Amino acid sequence: MNLRTGYALMSLFVLGARSLPGQERAIPFWPDAVRTAIHAHVDGVAALETVRELARFHRVHASPGFAAAAELVRQRLASAGVQDAVIERFPADGSTRYAHFRSYYGWQPVAASLQEVSPNPTLLASFPELPVALADFSQNADVTAELVDVGAGTGPEDYEGKQVAGKIVIASGSLPSVHRLAVEERGAAGFLSDFPNQTTAWSGDDRDLVRWGHLSPYQLENRFAFMLSKRQSGRLRERLARGERIVVRAQVRAKMVPGTFDVVTATIPGVGRVNEEILLTAHLDHQSAGANDNASGSAAILEVALALRRAIADGSLAPPRRTIRFLWTPEIAGTLAYLVSRPEVTGRLRAGIHMDMVGGLLGTTRGTFHLSRAAETMPHIANQIAEAWFHDVVSTSAWYAEHGGDPYDGLVWPPGSREAFLGDLRAIEMGSDHQVLQDGAFRIPTVYFHDWPDVTIHTNKDQPENLDATKLGRVAFMGAGIAWTLAALPDSEAARLVVLARASAEERAAWARARAALGGDPRDGLLFEREALAQGIETLRSVASLWPPTAAAVAREVERLRRLQPPVPAAGERDVRVPVRSADVRGPLEVYNYDHLAEVLGPAADLRTALSGRSNGEVLCYEALNLVDGRRSVSDIRDLLTGRYEPVSVREVAEYLALLERAQVVRF
Numbered sequence: 145m146n147l148r149t150g151y152a153l154m155s156l157f158v159l160g161a162r163s164l165p166g167q168e169r170a171i172p173f174w175p176d177a178v179r180t181a182i183h184a185h186v187d188g189v190a191a192l193e194t195v196r197e198l199a200r201f202h203r204v205h206a207s208p209g210f211a212a213a214a215e216l217v218r219q220r221l222a223s224a225g226v227q228d229a230v231i232e233r234f235p236a237d238g239s240t241r242y243a244h245f246r247s248y249y250g251w252q253p254v255a256a257s258l259q260e261v262s263p264n265p266t267l268l269a270s271f272p273e274l275p276v277a278l279a280d281f282s283q284n285a286d287v288t289a290e291l292v293d294v295g296a297g298t299g300p301e302d303y304e305g306k307q308v309a310g311k312i313v314i315a316s317g318s319l320p321s322v323h324r325l326a327v328e329e330r331g332a333a334g335f336l337s338d339f340p341n342q343t344t345a346w347s348g349d350d351r352d353l354v355r356w357g358h359l360s361p362y363q364l365e366n367r368f369a370f371m372l373s374k375r376q377s378g379r380l381r382e383r384l385a386r387g388e389r390i391v392v393r394a395q396v397r398a399k400m401v402p403g404t405f406d407v408v409t410a411t412i413p414g415v416g417r418v419n420e421e422i423l424l425t426a427h428l429d430h431q432s433a434g435a436n437d438n439a440s441g442s443a444a445i446l447e448v449a450l451a452l453r454r455a456i457a458d459g460s461l462a463p464p465r466r467t468i469r470f471l472w473t474p475e476i477a478g479t480l481a482y483l484v485s486r487p488e489v490t491g492r493l494r495a496g497i498h499m500d501m502v503g504g505l506l507g508t509t510r511g512t513f514h515l516s517r518a519a520e521t522m523p524h525i526a527n528q529i530a531e532a533w534f535h536d537v538v539s540t541s542a543w544y545a546e547h548g549g550d551p552y553d554g555l556v557w558p559p560g561s562r563e564a565f566l567g568d569l570r571a572i573e574m575g576s577d578h579q580v581l582q583d584g585a586f587r588i589p590t591v592y593f594h595d596w597p598d599v600t601i602h603t604n605k606d607q608p609e610n611l612d613a614t615k616l617g618r619v620a621f622m623g624a625g626i627a628w629t630l631a632a633l634p635d636s637e638a639a640r641l642v643v644l645a646r647a648s649a650e651e652r653a654a655w656a657r658a659r660a661a662l663g664g665d666p667r668d669g670l671l672f673e674r675e676a677l678a679q680g681i682e683t684l685r686s687v688a689s690l691w692p693p694t695a696a697a698v699a700r701e702v703e704r705l706r707r708l709q710p711p712v713p714a715a716g717e718r719d720v721r722v723p724v725r726s727a728d729v730r731g732p733l734e735v736y737n738y739d740h741l742a743e744v745l746g747p748a749a750d751l752r753t754a755l756s757g758r759s760n761g762e763v764l765c766y767e768a769l770n771l772v773d774g775r776r777s778v779s780d781i782r783d784l785l786t787g788r789y790e791p792v793s794v795r796e797v798a799e800y801l802a803l804l805e806r807a808q809v810v811r812f
């Protein structure tokens with residue numbers, strides 16, 4: 145059976161777990177009054193209004209626009225009575241390190257324009273009117289020069305027979321590469337770019353999208369780049385190909401400067417278990433508007449904070465036992481800076497919810513909502529809790545869409561949409577701050593809310609009008625419900641989580657057996673089942689850890705699952721070497737604009753491996769490093785990846801770990 149069939153079966157079993165027979169509560173572990181109180185205090189329309197406010201700021205890391213957005217979030221929290229809302233600032237100066245990650249510079253853009261001077265005087269682009277027009281980390285310039293087409297502009301062959309010194313080139317390749325070849329090596333004054341956006345089934349349909357681009361945030365010699373739509377660049381290229389001589393003038397007022405990664409943090413304080421915190425995160429960047437990515441997640445977790453605060457203030461909810469912490473960060477870089485710099489907080493974080501792109505309308509963005517489980521190497525009851533709240537939204541909204549009635553009862557926030565909530569539960573995918581939280585150095589199990597695809601991502605068209613108040617309300621409702629359960633569920637209800645964890649483990653083990661029976665290596669089939677049960681055991685232990693009175697019940701279930709685990713016959717091919725992770729490397733190897741392997745091994749190093757080349761390669765490599773704990777051998781790591789994801793070979797895992805050894809990330 146191939147990987148896709150395996151995943152299809154896995155998602156079937158998750159969706160099959162919808163209705164629990166005899167379940168008398170909407171959320172199986174809460175009296176309905178708690179669900180009612182959370183619903184009553186969440187406002188999807190207010191969340192969409194927050195998106196509109198945040199979208200006005202060009203929220204590039206360590207820039208004045210980001211700082212202004214952070215201040216807006218802080219003020220909203222403070223005026224709602226959240227007393228400890230503060231902005232913590234961490235240097236972004238090109239030299240300060242956060243574990244292995246070297247911070248980059250801040251950027252202060254003021255104004256920029258690109259005009260055709262001759263033969264047809266026209267304004268081609270201007271900043272800040274179109275914020276994405278100026279590539280991030282562009283710097284001061286006032287140049288009038290002839291335009292030269294260099295194709296992709298990323299290989300020496302693109303420049304053969306072309307004189308680019310002192311000229312402005314137009315190129316479609318990755319911006320830092322074009323800058324190096326055209327500007328640094330051949331003396332071009334700067335360039336125009338139509339570097340394409342993330343690829344989807346709709347790529348190329350809209351020729352007026354202008355992509356957000358960036359030069360290297362480490363390179364203080366940066367000149368400038370302007371971003372053009374495919375339609376604009378296509379017209380210029382056609383004219384150049386006909387032999388026309390086009391002269392343009394580029395004016396830029398912008399500077400790279402030492403800045404700060406600004407992290408907004410606030411809490412709803414717990415009463416009782418003060419050494420345990422539940423985390424909600426969203427990255428507050430990117431470009432303006434950046435409505436779905438990620439004003440939406442930022443607004444949704446703000447709405448969670450405000451809703452829970454209001455519910456506690458009016459007595460509908462009692463204060464939680466554990467503290468709920470909120471973080472609005474510069475994506476990945478700021479989250480890593482915070483976790484490394486605040487070890488006393490990091491040590492208290494028990495589980496998290498991360499939101500990145502959560503408000504898009506299907507008809508415009510083409511994206512549906514996905515709830516990714518925590519990484520398979522750190523199973524946690526947060527998965528089953530998230531699933532229950534997700535199911536409530538799916539079934540409540542579908543009932544309303546099919547039968548009508550009071551929109552309030554259908555989790556609708558007029559004038560938002562009335563559609564059923566479309567989404568799925570799936571395994572972890574890469575690409576946001578949950579990668580930092582779940583890195584093996586921090587191990588904070590995190591569920592991840594994300595829309596995908598989004599045909600407007602990182603372009604001028606990621607606008608608030610593509611978003612839906614109802615969807616934002618439903619997402620905030622789910623986020624509040626999950627966080628509230630983890631932080632506030634009383635011991636008297638926690639036995640219900642043991643029941644759910646057991647059902648989930650049995651279901652998963654049954655599907656593992658089915659997957660094994662459908663083909664493949666029988667030894668791998670036994671690993672599927674053994675690891676499904678191991679994940680069930682780890683999930684049960686997470687219940688006992690947060691709700692100690694369940695310890696005896698959990699111990700009984702763990703013993704039962706352990707007896708069900710099949711022995712796995714020894715493999716012929718074993719690699720018993722034990723990798724140990726360097727204490728200096730904490731957090732993911734790729735940190736936003738920073739690639740640790742390229743930094744250590746040099747930009748020319750070949751970083752491709754068989755493991756990274758797989759369709760799920762990013763996740764497998766991430767998890768392979770997470771599994772390096774100084775005790776597991778290469779073969780042990782291979783068996784866990786196989787059991788929890790898909791069959792991989794010992795040789796593939798060894799090859800990837802050898803690359804990490806060369807980069808001094810691990811040693812044997």
Ligand SMILES: [Zn+2]
Binds near residue numbers: 437438500576
């Ligand atoms: Zn994002």
